[in-house]
Amino acid sequence: MTIRAAVMTQPDAPLEIWDxxxxxxxxxxxxxxxxxSEVCGTDVHLHHGRLxxxxxxxxxxxxxxGRVLEARGMDRDxxxxxxxxxxxxxxxxxxxxxxxxxxxxVARQPNRCPSRRVYGITYSAxxxxxxxxxxxxYLKPGVRIVKLPDGLDADDVIGGGCGLFTGFAAVERSDLAMGDTVVVQGSGPVGLAAAxxxxxxxxxxxxxxxxxxxRLELARQLGADVVLSLEDRPLAERADVIGEATHGRGADVIIEASGNPDAIGEGFSLLRDGGTYVIAGHYTDAGPTTFNPHVDVNRKHADVRGQWGTDxxxxxxxxxxxAKYRDRLPFARVIGGRYGLGQAERAxxxxAALRVTKAIIDPNIEY
Ligand SMILES: [Zn+2]
Ligand SMILES: [Zn+2]
Structure with missing residues (x-):
């Protein structure tokens, strides 16, 4: 028996179906x-060799x-x-x-362990x-398996995908206090989950x-009180909205989930003195940016934190x-398209073109 799989043979090459x-x-x-299975921004970057x-x-x-077909010597999640x-x-x-x-x-940061391997990224076909x-x-021995909680199905989980866990991690990393004003930069899966x-x-x-x-409409459905469109709200206007909401102080917490280097300068400018800035959107290298260490960090007494992957x-x-707040977290709605293995390239x-926020690969779709 063989298994059909969509394979990225090398960066920028068409995907192939392998048995x-x-x-x-x-x-x-x-x-x-x-x-x-999900298709996320990281997969687009993998396709272009940017990791x-x-x-x-x-x-x-x-x-x-997935559904368990066979488990050898393992009967508990x-x-x-x-x-x-x-x-x-x-x-x-x-x-x-x-x-x-x-x-x-010692550091208790297993997300930076050099032995770390990731399904779908650091294993060869x-x-x-x-x-x-x-x-x-194939889940190798030691892979941490979780039975889906009652009431959740695959779409709920894949609709959020890795962004669900990364957005959660970014919020945890921010230590945000109840009542804080939070600005989320980015409305992709990570930004939606962070909001x-x-x-x-x-x-x-x-x-x-x-x-x-x-995507901003989804952000609103998932919990954002105010959404500001990059398309028709220029930088100065966005700053005004946040300034007014905070009496000129700036946001208590900013979570960057845009992956755009230009967002960093804006993030610092929107952060209040002593606020926390979590940078979670630069999982791949989108290039450098500039900021003013005196104004943006030192004098501001800013707490700047990176969030690499998830635990x-x-x-x-x-x-x-x-599972508990399914009605408030309708991530299945984020799914914009379903694709068979042969349509992975199109997914x-x-x-990449932002035509869909979350695409899913369903090998049961025949293509
Ligand atoms: Zn280690
Ligand atoms: Zn992902």
Whole structure:
């Protein structure tokens, strides 16, 4: 038996459909039948070779939902819930964190562990179906599997995708206090999730700056009180709105989720003295920018924090909230298109052109 998979053979090359061998399950390994996998901005960057250390050819798709086909010597998820054939699960895409390096043990920042591997990004297609754009996904021993909470289905999870967990992580990283005024820069999946979780955490006011209009409408549905369109609100006008809302002080918290270097200068200018600025949108290198260390950071007494990827707790906690507040967090609405494996190229184009906010790959769609 072979498994169909969409493969990025190298940067800027057309995607290919490969038939790869069904994996031999190791003890503790689990084989999933893919229900859905996401297409996100990172996949677009992978397609253009903008992430270092990627072992092309790869099967993309880092956040996925699947049905257990077979589990060898493994019958519990990461929390001890019974899991077996037929159960619908998702999993933490980061794997092989070593728990023994300086970052894992002393700094307690496993997201910077050098052994860290990521499904859909840092595994070669020659290593097996280790990405979600395939009919089946092989979960190696030790991959943290979570049974979907009751009431959630694949669309709820994939509609948010990795942005759901990253947005959650950025809000946690900001330590935002109840009542704070929060500005979210960017209205892609990370920005949408950041606005949603900031609102849920009790922000007094959530302002999203972004484009296009359809994404801002989603931001509003998910929790933004005010949305400012980059298309028809010039920089000075955006500053005025935030100035008025804060009596000239600026926002308590800014979360950058735009991936645009130009957003950084604006972010600093909108931040109040002593405020916190979380930069979460530059997972890939979009180039440098300038800021004034005296005005923007030192004199401002700014607290500037980066958020690199996510930890397992972000996945677990955000899924719990998604299950509890399903009506307030309708991430399934973010899905703008469904694509079969043979349409993965088009999915990437549609995401890159902002025609859809979240695209999903469903290998059951025949193309
Ligand atoms: Zn480590
Ligand atoms: Zn992603």
């Amino acid at each position: 790869i061998d069904e994996p031999v399950l190791e003890d503790g390994g689990v084989l999933l039948e893919t229900i859905a 270092a250390g990627v072992p092309y050819p790869i099967i993309p798709g880092h956040v996925s939902v 990461a929390f001890g819930a019974k899991v077996g054939p037929g159960d619908v699960v998702t999993f933490y895409d980061v794997h092989e964190v070593c728990n023994s390096c300086y970052f894992c043990t 020659h290593d097996g179906p280790l990405g979600g754009w395939a009919e089946q996904i 949603a979780f900031a609102a849920l955490r009790g922000a007094g006011l959530v302002i999203t700056i972004g484009a296009p209009k359809a 397992f707790r972000h996945l677990v906690r955000s899924l719990r909230l998604l 990437l184009e549609d995401v």
